[in-house]
Amino acid sequence: MLSSLLLAATAAVSDPAALERALAGVRPTSICADVQFLACDELEGRDTPSHGQRLAARYLRARLERLAFKACGDDGGFFDHYQLQRTGLDTAASSAAWSANGHETTLAFGDYLAYSGGERDLDGAVVYVGSGKAEDLRGLDLRGRWALTLDESAARGRAAWEEWNERVERVRATGALGLLNAPIPGSESAGERDERLARAGRSAGDTRLRAPDAGGSRNDRERGSDFPTISVRSGLAREWLGAGALPAVGSELAAHFHEHRKMLAPETLELENVAGLWPGSDEKLAHEVLILSAHYDHVGVQNGEVYNGADDNGSGTSALLAVAEALRSYGPLRRSVLLLWVSGEEKGLLGSRAWTLAPTLPEGYHAVADLNVDMVGRNAPDKLLITPTEKLEEYNGLTRLAQALGASEGFPSLGSADEYWRRSDHMNFADNLGIPVAFLFSGEHEDYHKPTDDSDKIDCDKIRRVVRLLVRMLDALQTDELAL
Numbered sequence: 001m002l003s004s005l006l007l008a009a010t011a012a013v014s015d016p017a018a019l020e021r022a023l024a025g026v027r028p029t030s031i032c033a034d035v036q037f038l039a040c041d042e043l044e045g046r047d048t049p050s051h052g053q054r055l056a057a058r059y060l061r062a063r064l065e066r067l068a069f070k071a072c073g074d075d076g077g078f079f080d081h082y083q084l085q086r087t088g089l090d091t092a093a094s095s096a097a098w099s100a101n102g103h104e105t106t107l108a109f110g111d112y113l114a115y116s117g118g119e120r121d122l123d124g125a126v127v128y129v130g131s132g133k134a135e136d137l138r139g140l141d142l143r144g145r146w147a148l149t150l151d152e153s154a155a156r157g158r159a160a161w162e163e164w165n166e167r168v169e170r171v172r173a174t175g176a177l178g179l180l181n182a183p184i185p186g187s188e189s190a191g192e193r194d195e196r197l198a199r200a201g202r203s204a205g206d207t208r209l210r211a212p213d214a215g216g217s218r219n220d221r222e223r224g225s226d227f228p229t230i231s232v233r234s235g236l237a238r239e240w241l242g243a244g245a246l247p248a249v250g251s252e253l254a255a256h257f258h259e260h261r262k263m264l265a266p267e268t269l270e271l272e273n274v275a276g277l278w279p280g281s282d283e284k285l286a287h288e289v290l291i292l293s294a295h296y297d298h299v300g301v302q303n304g305e306v307y308n309g310a311d312d313n314g315s316g317t318s319a320l321l322a323v324a325e326a327l328r329s330y331g332p333l334r335r336s337v338l339l340l341w342v343s344g345e346e347k348g349l350l351g352s353r354a355w356t357l358a359p360t361l362p363e364g365y366h367a368v369a370d371l372n373v374d375m376v377g378r379n380a381p382d383k384l385l386i387t388p389t390e391k392l393e394e395y396n397g398l399t400r401l402a403q404a405l406g407a408s409e410g411f412p413s414l415g416s417a418d419e420y421w422r423r424s425d426h427m428n429f430a431d432n433l434g435i436p437v438a439f440l441f442s443g444e445h446e447d448y449h450k451p452t453d454d455s456d457k458i459d460c461d462k463i464r465r466v467v468r469l470l471v472r473m474l475d476a477l478q479t480d481e482l483a484l
Contacts, residue, residue: 015330019475022330026322026467028460034318035377035463038296039310039455046309047300048209048344048351049269056296056317060274060341063321067328069276072338074360080273082354084344085266088207089114093262096230098126098240100255110201112232114261120228122146123258124177126240130249132167132179140250142176146257150184150237150246161422168229178228180257182237190234197231202303207264209347211354230259273351274341275360278327282334289336289361290477291370292470293352293425294320295345305451310458312448315377317341322467323474330471334478336365342425345374352425356432369398369484370437371473372426376466377458378445382410384466385417385441392418394430397484398438398473405472409465417441436484440466 037043037059043052061078064071073079096107096114124145130136132149149167171179183193240255241247274296280286294316298309308314320339327337338361344350359367376384386402388394399414406414417439421427426437442462447453 014475014478018330019472022326022471022475023468025329026326026464026471028464030325031318031322031463031467032455032458032460034321035310035314035458035460036455038314038317039308039453041306041308043308045300045307046296046298048297048347049271050300052300053297053343054272057272057274057341057343060296060317060321063324064274064276064339067324069324069339070279072275072277072360072362073273074358078274078276080275080355080360081270082273082351082358083212084209084269084271084347084350085212086207086209086269087266088264089204090262090264091204094260096257096259098236098255098257100240107236108201109204110198110233111236112230112259113197113200113204114228114230114259118226119261119263121260122177122228123256126180126253126255126257127176128241128247128249128251128253129171132171132181134170136249137170137174140174142171142174145176145252146178146180147171147174147176148180148182148237148240148253150182168227172227178230178259180230180232182232183234185234185238185241187234193231194233194235197233209269209344209350211350212268228259271343271351271354273343273355275355276324276339277362278324278337278339279332280334280336281332285334285478285480286336287365288368288482289338289365290474291338291340291367291429292320292323292373292474293340293342293370293429294373295343295351295425296341297343297346297351299346299449302451307449307451308454310453310455311375311377311442311445312453313345313374314455315375315458315463316373319373319376319463319467319470322464323470326467326471327474330475333474335368337474338367345425349425349428352428353432356428359433367429367433367435368482369435369477370426370429370433371398371470372424372429372437372439373466373470374424374439374441375444375448376440376442377460377463378447379442381459381462382412383415383442384411384469385415385420385443387417387421387439387441388437389416389418391416392421394421394437396436396438397482398436401473401476402438402440402469405469405476408472409469411465411469415443417443440470 342351
């Protein structure tokens with residue numbers, strides 16, 4: 001019934017011939033060519049910032065110019081410039097150690113990793129507080145001491161992130177110096193967690209980016225930038241806890257932990273988003289802008305290996321290029337469409353944050369919706385996820401429309417991406433502009449954030465069908481009134 005109502009509502013304004021032209025021109029070979037370029041070694045993983053990312057931005061600009069899109073940057077061109085501050089851990093001047101029975105052991109990055117920012121020099125005893133639940137911490141006064149929690153779960157996603165933030169706040173309320181967290185020694189997740197920690201430790205000296213006015217990265221803000229939170233390897237936790245059964249919750253261990261942290265002086269950088277406008281034709285509706293967004297950055301080069309990011313997010317970046325070609329074939333829609341490629345997503349959604357706080361739309365134009373596309377080139381051919389679903393209060397007409405039209409492109413049932421609701425750029429459009437958003441995503445896979453995320457693994461026909469779905473949605477969003 002919902003599908004029938006949506007399709008009937010658009011029938012009166014849709015141009016079938018224009019839609020057919022647009023759909024027919026979406027070809028997997030063209031999409032593959034774009035993915036192969038964006039994910040080639042010469043672009044060095046499109047890190048924010050990097051020379052390879054600048055090349056990718058100019059590739060996007062050239063395509064927009066060739067297709068006669070209107071420049072929609074901040075200086076009359078296609079680039080939206082924004083500033084970030086780069087800082088990082090001064091590894092030469094930072095250290096951590098633990099001591100027991102009069103012996104001190106210096107730790108290497110990868111044995112421990114500190115997440116929240118800020119310089120500090122903290123030393124104190126370690127108290128075991130179980131998993132950090134409310135009942136574990138009830139009545140504890142941990143002033144001058146570190147709280148050690150053990151966590152069996154290796155899960156990631158929205159629920160795990162929220163649980164972690166709640167744990168941090170509970171430990172903070174005890175007056176503790178900070179939170180030390182480790183996987184339960186010997187648990188199924190311990191090996192995976194230790195390897196993840198080791199990989200992060202190898203890049204502990206990497207610099208970090210933040211908006212000059214943001215007070216830290218998104219991770220720092222959500223974890224509480226003024227409260228030390230540190231992960232330690234499971235073997236280290238076992239040394240502190242001793243052999244045999246775990247001690248009673250609230251027990252002070254025979255160990256002291258000392259962390260000294262020094263940060264590099266911040267450096268101001270200028271970054272680029274890429275914005276092209278396809279102006280609408282309707283005198284009344286052209287000032288209403290439908291945004292299609294995708295991040296074009298990835299994680300660069302790590303330990304000498306190029307992380308090409310073919311799926312993340314060469315697939316979404318190429319999908320928007322294919323939409324641009326389709327719009328050229330379609331001709332003007334009644335409403336305007338902005339294609340927006342943002343940088344800094346991997347650093348905490350920083351590029352979309354900058355754009356949504358200072359949109360570069362022509363005077364009198366305003367955004368009415370955002371469709372965000374990320375990682376749509378892998379996994380089963382019919383697997384496509386979306387958020388928000390009906391389980392979230394933000395559920396809206398964009399999701400309903402995608403659900404109604406998905407089957408026409410081989411996606412008979414859109415799965416839920418609600419656990420990623422706050423993990424991609426659509427969040428800044430919802431939070432800062434207050435507009436309806438939807439996020440299309442095909443899920444993580446074994447090559448996620450690994451140097452093996454290469455173009456030869458991309459299902460370009462799947463991207464073609466995602467592009468066709470996006471074009472169908474744009475065509476359907478041309479009614480006099482938007483029911484979003």
